Amino acid sequence: MAAYFTPSRIHPTAEQTDLQTATQPVVLGEANAGAAKTTTLALRIAESLARNVEPARILALAFTPEARDVLRQRLLDIGVPWETVNGLDILTIEDLAMRTLGQVEGEPLRLTQQPRKLKTHVCDAIDAVADRYVGRYDALDLRKSDIAVSGFLDTLLRLKARMALHGEYDDDPVEAAEVAGVPLTDYLVAQSYETARLDGEERALFRTAFDPTYDLARWLQREPGCADTFPRYRVIVCDELHDMNEASFVIVEALVRSTGAFFTGVGDKHQVIHDQLGASHDYLGFRFRHAFPALKTYPLTTTYRHGPHLTLAITQLMGNNGTSGAPDHTEIRQLHYDEASDCAAQVVEAIRQWKKDKHKLEDCAVLMRDRHQSVALENALIEAGIAYRTPVMKGYMQREEILFLRGVLAICLNDLKAVPSYEVRTAVVEALAVFAGMETAANFEKVKHDIAKEPSLLTGFFQGHLGGNALADAATAFADVMRYLLQVPADSPAGDVLSEVCTRMDLAAVAKRVYVNPYAASVVARSVDGFVAMARSSGLDLAAFWKKINAAEVFASRKREKDFIHLDCVADVKGKEFGHVIMPYLEVNEFPNSLMPAKTERNLFYVGVSRTVARLTLISPTQPERRSSFLRQMQIATVAPKADQALRQLEDKVEQERTYRTYLTARYEDREEVRALGANFDTVRKKWYIESGQDQAPFRRWLP
Known part of the structure; x- marks a missing residue:
């Protein structure tokens, strides 16, 4: 089907256009990293606007504030006017839950974020468990340190994300904890904490992060009719479906069913790394298909983040069919160390080379498997006088x-x-x-x-x-x-x-x-x-x-606005991209970590290597037998000749396809005249334009 909307600045692939113009009520896009998932959702929204769907009846969902803001920017990038973007509902699922519950409860939601207040609530729950269960169950671990409280709150988040706090084993806490995969102490404290927080299911006395999502999902489960509270959307889109968990799925499914809206979601099954929080490829596959049997799945295989050399190496690693649409040579450099203590020095050298090549330090990121690796790395950076930020993890x-x-x-x-x-x-x-x-x-x-x-x-x-x-x-x-x-x-x-x-x-x-x-x-x-x-x-x-x-x-700890590199764990940078990614300590028992599931480790490595745009530096032991198995699976040298050929073809294609629009300054009263002269009208930007190669002379007075 021909698209009503034609974007500025980009030329959508056939895959993107297929998803943009799909007519099925429920559509999923299964994408590769860097395959312009968010841009494709923006095209889907713009197509709806071009087909006269009112902005207020379009809802765009994301899982993080950063992803929400990126989607808003992508709409602007493809040419949707700011005033139109501002009229859309672009929210995180947490935003939606807070707004919905606020409307029902009659006042805006306020979240408790202060660690001291949360610790008080946790300690009260621990005391309640001690009063009720000590002597009944052996080996309850009822510590109240900051570390213990932080660990409990992490467990509570996992239970809520997977909607595992209530089920068929409510009368048997031991069985319920075993099924949920958490210690009995944590399960009992969670039950006590939630009973107090929700005042016996009557109302929430306080909430912290993710509680609005959980509370809304619980409400929808208990009272499905409350979904009528949602606005009557006609179009709903959702980004990063690989981050979906049970609580968010309950909300999205209720949204789609209650509104009858057209739904489009995109995700990458290989980026499922938060399985501890209930994220699963099942949502991109079985769960949506079970809920909406008529859905249609569209592939998004072409990446624009990096060139063919890295793309083809990733396809070898992941066994997918990715291709690159970026006519750039993404360098893959491999460095080696004899002892682990030398790895940090190689990182410093790679950073210095990036700066020597006239690139900004802020475009460089060192991505680790685990935070323990930062001890040597941070010290090496400090010794070298290289400033760094640790955006998510603590130094x-x-x-x-x-x-x-x-x-x-x-x-x-x-x-x-x-x-x-x-x-x-x-x-x-x-x-x-x-x-x-x-x-x-x-x-x-x-x-x-x-x-x-x-x-x-x-x-x-x-x-x-x-x-x-x-x-x-x-x-x-x-x-x-x-x-x-x-x-x-x-x-x-x-x-x-x-x-x-x-x-x-x-x-x-x-x-x-x-x-x-x-x-x-x-x-x-x-x-x-x-x-x-x-x-x-x-x-x-x-x-x-x-x-x-x-x-x-x-x-x-100095705050710097420029001339710093990013230092973080791979799991904390999903959705981001950098000019240069450095991945150190790629050795056996480091990456992959033998204590974690093999599939999760491979997905995590894939997320790390796919964050880069221009250069990827992989640092591993000198001895081949000590190197991470992922390096061998990438087959970097083997795919290089094929990548060279693909890069040449892309460069030729770019030259051949240099077609641009020229937008005119024609006013409403000029419409009949410019139409008669052969101009076209962009229904989203509300402007007239002519194609590249078209004679500009008749339009001289409307040229910018």
Whole structure:
């Protein structure tokens, strides 16, 4: 079918045009990374506008504020006027839930985001579980540390996203927790927390992030007729369907059924990496097809983010049929290291080369598999004077396990005041208490802030003078560590002292107790190992090393507007793109991680390599047998000749297809005259235009 809307600045592929003009009530687009999913949705919206659908009756959904804003920008990019874009409903699913619940409840929703308030609610739920279940179930782990509360809130989010808090096993918490795949303690606390939050299902007393989505989904499940609250949309589109979970699916399905709107959703089954939050390819496949049997699926295989060399390597990795529409040579560089300690130096060299090639540092990203890898990377960047940002994850010096080791140094040197930030000093005290098993000491919350205000109190508290009674027991590991620390000279080698502390504490075992989740505990243990190795390789004594890391924190925490690189984990950059992506530590048991599902690991690697536009640098061990299996699966050298040929064909095609429109300044009263002269009318931009090659002389007075 011929399209009513023709975009500016781009030439849609046949695949995009097919989806843009599809007439089926429910349409899905299965895409590859960089295949212009969002632009294709923008074309779908623009086509609806061109067919006289009112902007107010079009809803565009995304899963994150960033994706929502990108969709708005893509509409502007293809030529939809700002005033028209402003009339569309472009929302995250959370936005939609907040607005809908606000209308029903008669007042705007306000979210509780402050960690202290959330911790209070969690602690109340823990107390309720203790009162009801202690003695009934063995081995309940009812800790209240910041780490434990944070871990519980993560588990609660997973349960809500998968709508797993209520089901057929409600009368048997043990069975329900097992089916949900969470510890019994977390399941019981979640039930108690939600009962209090929802006041026995009557109304929400408070909400935090994702609660509006969950509450709306629960309401729709209990009372399907409440879907009549939604506006009468005619067209609904949804981006990034690979991030869909059960709660969001309940909402989207109810939306489509209740409004009878035409629905279009796009996603990439290979970008499903949030399976812990209930994301699944099932929604792109089985779930939508089961709900809407007449739906039609359209492929989006052509990527515009990177050229044929990377595209063909990715098709080998993922077994898909992707092609590139970008007439650019995306470089794939491979660097190698003999020892893991040398990998960070290779990263620094790759960044320097990017800058030497006259590119902006802000266009460069170092993407890691796990956060423990950043210890060596951050130190190498600081040593090289390369500024960096960690947009999502914390820098390594603000992580609990490293804060504990910094606390050890502060006790040893009696110098917590050297940490300039009050918030960081508070976090140091918290980490010491958690890893020492003392977080439940009497009045700890107050004492923690007292110590942050007056750092000289630190050593006294952990000696037992201010409530740390656990230290009076000579058999505790931390009491042994305290005795050791208080007699160590300040000129002792920092690496040796930290290593001794880790051995005496058995920090790997402590991490398992504190973090419960085996994968999280393994990352923490590796992070500790990296910090100790860094201290040892520095050759510095305790005093000099303490000075060095506090100065490094000051460097790392400076806010910069330019001349910085991005440093983050792959899982946190989905949906973004960079000119240069550097992926370090591509070795066995690092990437892929043996503790995680193989399919998730491959999808995660795919997300990482597909973020780049111009250059991809892959850094792996010198020994082939130690390298990540993903590198072999990409077959980079094998596909290069075919990629060279594809690139030449694309370059030739671009030259042949250079056709542009020239928009005219004709007014409404000129319409009959310009039409008679052969001009065409763009129904979305509401402007007349002529095609490239058309004689411009008759239109001279309307030329811009």
